Amino acid sequence: MSETEKPTSSETGPETLQAGAKPVPTVSDVFGQVTWLMTQSKGHRNFFISDLEWLAMPPLLLRQFRVFPGKDQPLGVALWAKLSDEAAARLESGSNRLAPNEWKSGTNLWLVELIAPFGHQDKMLEDLQKTVFAGQSFRMHATGKDGKRQVITLEGAGPDDAIPTPTVTVGETPPMN
Numbered sequence: 001m002s003e004t005e006k007p008t009s010s011e012t013g014p015e016t017l018q019a020g021a022k023p024v025p026t027v028s029d030v031f032g033q034v035t036w037l038m039t040q041s042k043g044h045r046n047f048f049i050s051d052l053e054w055l056a057m058p059p060l061l062l063r064q065f066r067v068f069p070g071k072d073q074p075l076g077v078a079l080w081a082k083l084s085d086e087a088a089a090r091l092e093s094g095s096n097r098l099a100p101n102e103w104k105s106g107t108n109l110w111l112v113e114l115i116a117p118f119g120h121q122d123k124m125l126e127d128l129q130k131t132v133f134a135g136q137s138f139r140m141h142a143t144g145k146d147g148k149r150q151v152i153t154l155e156g157a158g159p160d161d162a163i164p165t166p167t168v169t170v171g172e173t174p175p176m177n
Contacts, residue, residue: 054099054100084105
């Protein structure tokens with residue numbers, strides 16, 4: 001095919017969109033956003049590149065993430081896991097390193113990371129409770145007023161409070177209001 005010819009839909013695959021629609025982000029697009037957010041976060045900027053392999057890639061490949069877009073850049077990202085009892089117990093005890101096969105190994109829902117270097121964590125959590133985690137309880141680590149790390153359990157919105165979760169393709173997320 002010459003450079004001036006346009007590919008047909010069968011040549012570009014199922015990701016092809018109608019004219020004028022935004023292209024569907026690839027895993028590498030989202031991986032770049034997550035990596036950039038980590039460089040902006042005091043708690044994540046000193047991670048090693050090899051840490052991305054266990055922290056970011058499994059939830060991205062399993063579509064267990066939500067990027068919170070801003071006007072010109074992402075504001076944050078949530079990474080969650082559905083853990084076996086054993087993996088959940090390890091996470092609860094303070095370990096945050098999961099093997100790739102553990103990210104979707106059971107029914108224990110954990111928000112493993114909420115990377116929000118520009119703030120808005122409360123809005124992001126509220127969004128997750130109303131959409132992705134609606135009707136479900138989930139656990140996460142939080143820093144208490146005493147500065148100590150603790151495990152908290154949050155409830156997703158009930159059926160009356162929930163808003164429908166849109167069909168999400170890799171990296172698609174609704175804008176933050």
